[in-house]
């Protein structure tokens with residue numbers, strides 16, 4: 025007898041009050057212990073088309089809907105009495121005749137009308153004109169639709185679907201069918217999950233069924249599913265996610281995908297799987313910043329539970345935290361890291377001593393940061409030979425001859441103060457562990473991998489052994505905001521052939537994702553030729569179109585954003601679910617003023633803290649990895665985004681491209697933090713990126 029919970033049950037559970045949830049949990053635990061226990065009261069749902077639906081009493085008002093057959097027991101739904109009955113009367117659980125996956129199917133004749141989502145109409149024409157839209161899928165056959173998992177009852181509706189009805193229709197269909205239709209609507213070819221030996225796979229084991237039914241193996245697993253109904257990602261994975269989680273790779277591997285496709289979720293499940301399968305594993309889970317590392321740690325605890333010996337075998341730290349800890353372990357004292365100001369000061373002094381005036385301080389700093397220090401160059405020859413991939417600017421042999429002594433001197437000045445730069449801290453850890461067979465970790469799982477620099481990647485390759493499944497990266501090339509591109513392969517981390525892309529966006533509505541995707545090229549390639557294709561990405565839910573507002577001046581914008589905050593709260597969004605982002609510290613005052621004008625107080629994000637509980641404000645860099653129900657990306661004026669200061673100081677054309685790319689990526693990161701509601705605003709003349717955001721374009725800048 026299999027005992028499963030359905031995603032529809034978890035979603036319904038979180039709508040109940042805490043007290044009601046508690047009672048539901050007790051009932052479900054009793055059921056799992058013994059579904060045939062005498063005290064449990066079941067009533068068949070007579071009006072349901074499916075004779076196996078039963079209701080079960082939780083208290084006077086709350087009913088659990090279960091689906092019982094000889095071999096299975098499914099907890100499907102929970103709600104107040106009438107709502108629970110209506111849900112069950114309108115559904116059937118069946119095995120799809122073509123795909124073989126178990127599905128919860130809405131009974132077509134009971135869905136009296138499919139409400140068509142209408143965008144807000146600004147102006148009503150005097151005589152309304154009814155535009156009859158053509159069907160979206162002319163010529164598609166029933167056979168093809170069935171291969172995507174469209175239930176037989178719904179074939180006719182799908183064939184009649186138009187651009188206006190498709191989103192609402194999709195909400196009535198099983199997810200695999202909905203995603204396939206949205207793919208088809210955007211011209212992409214739906215991917216059908218590969219099932220090995222389909223005849224031996226039970227309907228509940230089918231990858232498409234596992235996204236909505238999960239067998240609960242033990243009480244611990246059930247407890248976690250009931251304790252964290254908001255965290256459906258812990259229980260139900262998309263087939264493409266599940267595949268990457270379970271696949272064995274012969275070397276370093278990477279999962280990519282646009283923002284919100286569940287890369288972090290995959291990284292967490294993979295980490296948990298490794299720890300379960302290898303009782304001796306010592307795993308490093310690492311990411312860009314401390315708040316993100318803290319968030320990963322919290323999520324890993326939810327996923328694995330506290331008491332099974334897994335947590336002590338994991339180290340969760342930001343990239344620099346790993347280097348700091350391993351440096352201390354290797355050398356017996358803490359490293360002292362030089363600040364940016366100290367480094368710039370050393371470069372200035374060294375250039376002054378050498379009377380070198382032909383390079384701007386900004387150029388020298390960038391050359392130091394991205395080339396000399398990043399690659400830990402230790403000789404003029406190494407400087408002459410280093411690949412200058414990120415910096416397409418040519419720097420002649422003579423210029424390097426002149427610059428090199430300045431860099432050598434700058435390093436001496438830094439070290440004379442007992443300081444090390446971060447790349448040298450990474451470098452020393454790398455050198456210490458590179459040749460050893462005993463590594464501090466057996467496996468490393470790395471999130472936000474698009475922002476790994478040369479020193480970080482080298483260290484990661486040195487602190488875990490090579491071989492199958494030891495290094496796993498998650499990242500989105502379109503969200504690279506800190507590092508210049510470089511070849512991973514040249515550093516011995518070759519992921520070619522082991523790169524997978526996720527396509528289903530769980531975070532962001534169709535409307536916001538579509539607009540944000542227009543900011544980026546559809547296909548991006550890294551230096552080693554690994555491609556990330558954003559085409560064919562679909563979202564799992566619908567929402568209002570993002571708003572663009574351009575104001576005459578900052579005062580009007582502040583008032584406009586304040587009104588937007590008030591409206592969001594009036595619409596039921598709690599302040600803690602609202603985030604405001606600006607390009608840099610210089611515009612934070614505008615965000616603060618907007619929150620104040622709306623009558624709230626804000627919490628400010630920082631590099632060490634992601635406080636929660638009130639409206640959050642921060643720079644776009646700090647938006648990385650976060651999500652809110654409603655987001656305003658404000659103060660996007662023409663000279664702010666892309667940031668004029670950066671543009672003015674570029675050394676050449678290629679650096680200008682790099683600035684434009686990373687500024688665009690930043691805007692993309694900020695916009696994709698929004699789940700349901702997004703406002704982007706600025707003062708006239710507004711950011712040039714607004715044009716791409718609002719106008720559909722078939723652009724491929726790859």
Ligand SMILES: Nc1ncnc2c1ncn2[C@@H]1O[C@H](COP(=O)(O)OP(=O)(O)OP(=O)(O)O)[C@@H](O)[C@H]1O
Nearest residue numbers: 256257260261262283284285286287288289530531
């Ligand atoms: N299988 C799933 N079921 C339910 N929710 C999911 C699933 N996978 C991901 N999510 C949710 O989607 C959101 C985005 O997931 P996640 O943060 O892993 O995406 P990401 O690709 O790492 O995003 P980003 O690139 O913006 O950091 C989260 O709220 C996560 O809980």
